Amino acid sequence: MTLLILYCATIGVFLCLDFLGLSYLIKPIFERDIGPLLLDNFRIFPAFVFYAFYIAVLLWFVSVPALAQDRSLWWVFGNAALIGALAYGTYEFTNFATLKDWTSAMVATDLTWGVFLTAVSATAGVAIARAFS
Template identity: 70%
Template sequence: MTLPILYLSTFAVFLAIDFVGLSYIVKPIFERDIGPLMRDNFKVLPAFVFYAFFVGVLLWFVSWPAITANHSLWWVFGNALLMGGVAYGTYEFTNLAILKDWTTSMVVTDLVWGTLLTAVATTAGVAITRAVA
């Protein structure tokens, strides 16, 4: 029962926090810089696929090893911070390299947001699982 709790708690925290961040931190900057390219309503399926896959990867490389080896929450936070930096950095720096209207402020905002989001959600998922399971 531990693995489903770990996955669902991490997934729920990730979505809840990212909803706030995307709505109030990332979206205004993206609208300013690439507003005409943005959809009025985002597509749910591609977003769901990313979140579901990314949380699974985080569990594989960070959360499950932390649970089974009883690593500290600081260990979880640091390793998830690295994973978030890699994931969001890949997206942002690739876009900066190939898209003419991609801006440095978009890169910095989304990279910092995604990196911290990943670390906080992963750490919270492990903490919740330890408290409940």
């Protein structure tokens, strides 16, 4: 039951925060720099696959070990930030290296957002799971 609470809490926080971040931080910069490449409506299935898998990996490497070993929330935050930097950094720096219209502003904004989003979501998920356990 704790694992289900952990997953639902983490993905819930992640989705709520990412909706805000994508709407107000990321979208304006991406529209400015690569607007013609963006879809009018995002594709739901690939988004679902990414979110479901990303949160599962985050739980595997950070949240479940934190619960099993009674790690601090600072430990969760720091390790989740590393996962966020790896994931969002891979995406952003690969695009920056290979796509002509990718900008340093896009890299900095999305990378920073991904690190923050991942760290906060994992930390909140662990805190909520502990509260209900």
